[in-house]
Amino acid sequence: MKLFDEVYYVGGCDRSQTLFENLYPIQGMTYNSYLVLDDKNVLLDTVDWSVGQDFLKKIQAILGEKSLDYVIVNHMEPDHAATLELVLKAYPKATLVATAKALAMVPQFFEGLDIRDRSMAVKEGDLLTTGSHTYQFILAPMVHWPEVMVTYETKTKALFSADAFGTFGDYSGSMLAKDYDFASDWLPEARRYYTNIVGKYGVQVNAVLKKAAALEISALCPLHGPIFTENLGQVLEIYGKWANYQPEEDGVLICYGSIYGHTKEVAERLSEELRKRQVKTCLYDVSTTDASWLVGKAFEYSKIVLASVTYNGALFPKMEYLANELKAHNLSGRTLAFMENGSWGPLSVKLLRGLFENTKNTILEEKVTIKSSYHEENQAELEALADALAK
Ligand SMILES: Cc1cc2nc3c(=O)[nH]c(=O)nc-3n(C[C@H](O)[C@H](O)[C@H](O)COP(=O)(O)O)c2cc1C
Ligand SMILES: [Fe+2]
Numbered sequence: 001m002k003l004f005d006e007v008y009y010v011g012g013c014d015r016s017q018t019l020f021e022n023l024y025p026i027q028g029m030t031y032n033s034y035l036v037l038d039d040k041n042v043l044l045d046t047v048d049w050s051v052g053q054d055f056l057k058k059i060q061a062i063l064g065e066k067s068l069d070y071v072i073v074n075h076m077e078p079d080h081a082a083t084l085e086l087v088l089k090a091y092p093k094a095t096l097v098a099t100a101k102a103l104a105m106v107p108q109f110f111e112g113l114d115i116r117d118r119s120m121a122v123k124e125g126d127l128l129t130t131g132s133h134t135y136q137f138i139l140a141p142m143v144h145w146p147e148v149m150v151t152y153e154t155k156t157k158a159l160f161s162a163d164a165f166g167t168f169g170d171y172s173g174s175m176l177a178k179d180y181d182f183a184s185d186w187l188p189e190a191r192r193y194y195t196n197i198v199g200k201y202g203v204q205v206n207a208v209l210k211k212a213a214a215l216e217i218s219a220l221c222p223l224h225g226p227i228f229t230e231n232l233g234q235v236l237e238i239y240g241k242w243a244n245y246q247p248e249e250d251g252v253l254i255c256y257g258s259i260y261g262h263t264k265e266v267a268e269r270l271s272e273e274l275r276k277r278q279v280k281t282c283l284y285d286v287s288t289t290d291a292s293w294l295v296g297k298a299f300e301y302s303k304i305v306l307a308s309v310t311y312n313g314a315l316f317p318k319m320e321y322l323a324n325e326l327k328a329h330n331l332s333g334r335t336l337a338f339m340e341n342g343s344w345g346p347l348s349v350k351l352l353r354g355l356f357e358n359t360k361n362t363i364l365e366e367k368v369t370i371k372s373s374y375h376e377e378n379q380a381e382l383e384a385l386a387d388a389l390a391k
């Protein structure tokens with residue numbers, strides 16, 4: 001599939017796997033790879049095994065008798081590099097171009113693959129000219145692994161951005177973002193992908209965004225999801241927000257962990273109190289909503305309330321998982337508040353406060369404690385919490 005200029009899409013979409021990284025629920029995932037023709041022909045990244053079956057065929061169909069001269073690997077993670085050995089064996093004259101850190105990983109993944117006489121280690125700012133196209137290499141450590149770089153091509157002004165600007169989801173018919181609706185088709189899954197996969201590395205993402213701001217970019221070509229050729233400002237702006245842990249929505253995300261429904265009822269009552277105060281809310285059950293969605297929602301909303309039953313002297317396990325995930329993804333700049341339930345010794349507020357105490361979030365003093373179920377005497381605490389959140 002031709003994208004623009006002499007840039008072809010040779011990636012694919014997997015619709016059979018239900019978990020990405022064997023962890024995140026997905027409905028389809030694209031693994032992008034790009035072939036650029038010129039005096040010397042270049043492949044930018046390879047693909048996951050799940051779409052590896054017809055990968056070589058796609059390359060061969062475009063190249064025909066022409067040679068493949070360079071394989072640029074921006075990221076060595078197997079969701080992209082699993083088929084690297086296949087390509088290098090099919091095209092023994094191709095030179096592998098990557099950072100020294102990426103080249104060091106090649107023998108870790110491919111024991112028998114000898115790249116000594118066919119690899120080129122590149123550093124920040126290095127250039128590779130293949131005719132009318134010139135590739136500039138830009139290091140992007142920890143977006144998402146330490147060996148990552150992104151590649152800017154000066155003729156097309158395309159930024160091959162590795163996992164940055166990637167998204168979960170199934171794209172077909174067109175790989176160009178302009179053929180989809182940004183807010184409904186792309187944004188929710190892009191947010192969930194970004195926050196869960198690279199959300200932890202805001203500092204490093206910012207460093208790359210800064211380097212990108214100095215370039216004139218006409219196309220953003222990530223390794224997952226659609227390719228942006230229009231409204232690039234909108235995409236860069238939303239990533240800037242995520243990288244700086246700035247909320248998109250002024251409102252309260254309420255997540256509850258409840259077994260028999262009493263904690264759920266209190267969470268719903270809080271949501272009603274907030275709506276009475278003109279505060280936007282959304283409410284999720286941690287048992288039925290995958291934590292990856294809630295991590296995404298937590299990056300979207302400015303305030304977060306976690307409500308949990310006490311469970312065997314600890315947090316409800318699904319709540320504990322979510323709370324640890326939020327912390328592990330460096331969630332910052334949020335207002336946090338907690339609610340707890342316990343039939344004999346409620347502990348959730350103390351445990352949640354302890355978990356978030358050394359994070360860059362504001363923890364409200366106001367909290368709600370119920371004993372087994374909601375009673376009229378809980379109303380004052382509930383309203384005080386709603387007032388504090390509405391401020
Ligand atoms: C397996 C189990 C363990 C529990 N452990 C505790 C506990 O350690 N301390 C406590 O105060 N309540 C404990 N509870 C009671 C719950 O925290 C809570 O009061 C009850 O599930 C009602 O809330 P819900 O309707 O939201 O589930 C436990 C409940 C269950 C089912
Ligand atoms: Fe990755």
Ligand SMILES: [Fe+2]
Pocket residue numbers: 077079080163223224
């Ligand atoms: Fe990836």
